Amino acid sequence: MSFDDEPGHVGGDPGRGDDRFSTLGGTRQTRTRMPETTGDVYGGGRRPQRTSRSLVMVVGVVVLLVAAIAFANRGGDGSATTPDNAAKPGAAESTAATGTKPVPGKQGGIASGFAQTEQGAQSAAANYAVALGSEGMFKSSTRNDIVRATHDPAVVDGLLGQLDQAYTPSFFKNVGLNDDGSTPSGLTFISRTVPVGTKVSQQDGSSATAEVWCTGLVGLAGAGSTKPVTQTWFTITEKLKWVGGDWKVESSSQTEGPTPVSGDNRASTADEIAKAVQGYGGFTYAR
Numbered sequence: 001m002s003f004d005d006e007p008g009h010v011g012g013d014p015g016r017g018d019d020r021f022s023t024l025g026g027t028r029q030t031r032t033r034m035p036e037t038t039g040d041v042y043g044g045g046r047r048p049q050r051t052s053r054s055l056v057m058v059v060g061v062v063v064l065l066v067a068a069i070a071f072a073n074r075g076g077d078g079s080a081t082t083p084d085n086a087a088k089p090g091a092a093e094s095t096a097a098t099g100t101k102p103v104p105g106k107q108g109g110i111a112s113g114f115a116q117t118e119q120g121a122q123s124a125a126a127n128y129a130v131a132l133g134s135e136g137m138f139k140s141s142t143r144n145d146i147v148r149a150t151h152d153p154a155v156v157d158g159l160l161g162q163l164d165q166a167y168t169p170s171f172f173k174n175v176g177l178n179d180d181g182s183t184p185s186g187l188t189f190i191s192r193t194v195p196v197g198t199k200v201s202q203q204d205g206s207s208a209t210a211e212v213w214c215t216g217l218v219g220l221a222g223a224g225s226t227k228p229v230t231q232t233w234f235t236i237t238e239k240l241k242w243v244g245g246d247w248k249v250e251s252s253s254q255t256e257g258p259t260p261v262s263g264d265n266r267a268s269t270a271d272e273i274a275k276a277v278q279g280y281g282g283f284t285y286a287r
Contacts, residue, residue, distance in 0.1 A: 103123070103284070103286060107149040109145075109149075110127060110128070110131045110146065110149045110150060111123075111124075111127045111284045111285075111286075112149070112246055113245075113246060114246055114247050116205070116242055116247075118200045118203055118208070119286075119287035120247060120287075121200050121203060121208035121210050121240055121247055122198040122199070122200055122210055122287050123198075123285055123286040123287055124210070124240060124246070124247035124248075125198055125210035125211075125212050125236070125238045125240065125247075126195040126198050126212050126285035127284060127285050128150040128238065128249055129193055129195055129212045129214055129236050129238070130192075130193050130194075130195065130282060130283075130285070131146050131149070131150055132146065132150060132193075133191060133192065133193030133214070133216060134146070134191060134192065134193070135189055135190070135191045135192075137163075137191070138167065138172070138175075138177065138181045138189075138191070139181055140164065140167070143160075143163060143167075144160060147159055147160055147163070150248065150249050151248055151249045151250075152241050152243050152248040152249065152250045153243065153248075154250075155250060155251070167181065175227065176189075176219070176220045176225070176226065176227035177189060177220075183220070184220070186222050186223065186224070187220045187221065187222035187224075187225055188220065188221045188222055188273075188274040188277065188278065189219075189220055190217050190218065190219055190220070190221055190229050190273070190274075190277050191216075191217070191218050192216065192217045192218075192277065192282070193214050193215075193216045194214060194215050194216065194217075195212050195213070195214050195285055196213045196214060196215055197212075197213045198210060198211065198212050198213070198285075198287075199211050205242065206241065206242045207239070207240065207241055207242065207250075208239075208240045208242075208247065209237065209238070209239050209240070210237070210238050210240060211235055211236070211237050211238075212235065212236045212237075212238070213233075213235050213258065214233070214234055214235070214236060215231060215232065215233050216231070216232045216233075216234065217229055217230075217231060217232075217277070218230060218232060221270045221271075221273040221274040221277070222270050222271075222274060223270060223271075225270060228270070229270075229273050231262075233256070233257050233258065233259040233260070234254050234255065234256055234257065235254065235255050235256075235257065235258070236252060236253075236254045237252060237253050237254065237255075238251075238252045239251045239252065
């Protein structure tokens with residue numbers, strides 16, 4: 001996967017109205033168009049006017065720029081055995097209490113010490129998706145910490161080099177930030193990923209493949225913002241490796257959706273959005 005084929009993270013434009021559905025037994029097609037508003041996107045219309053698709057795709061790099069980087073899979077040596085308490089991948093289950101204690105610690109502010117089980121792999125994948133989709137990825141110092149805390153040490157240096165080349169002044173400009181990645185005065189930059197559900201499609205003692213269905217918030221909140229905060233839907237697939245007593249990301253990819261139909265909620269003002277993001281913290285995810 002290359003930086004040029006990034007339709008994944010942000011999931012394009014979930015509100016576009018040119019979806020077509022064929023009727024059974026015929027060729028007639030029905031065009032469904034969702035309502036749009038004009039003017040101030042924070043002015044209380046039923047649905048805010050979308051920013052350009054290119055902006056959404058660019059911001060989508062945040063949630064997983066790493067998804068655009070192809071790493072050769074470095075699977076386990078096959079010598080490890082599956083733990084007795086590792087559940088076999090199967091149908092999705094609700095996020096319910098399991099009797100297993102939460103992760104015992106954190107590394108760089110990110111949860112660590114996940115169990116070597118299917119549930120542990122799901123928890124690791126969800127927490128890593130949140131970290132990789134945060135505002136911290138826009139600053140080189142915190143970006144390095146996030147990548148080192150979430151990835152297999154064998155791929156870290158190469159990945160950081162790719163990311164440093166990707167976060168350029170032109171990239172920041174497209175997102176609405178200053179050339180150095182800082183937020184313009186009077187605005188609040190928002191980049192937050194919220195896992196909706198997880199599942200494991202493959203697992204053995206030393207490797208696992210976990211999928212995380214997510215929704216995301218990206219954009220700038222504040223008076224005069226030309227990059228309003230929008231919602232996106234995407235699925236991240238993380239190939240995890242058991243390294244040093246914990247699950248770490250070996251490689252990842254992402255796809256658009258599944259995307260639900262947008263509701264009729266009134267769009268909040270820029271000030272309300274900014275206060276919400278500043279006032280409500282995130283979560284540590286565990287099964």
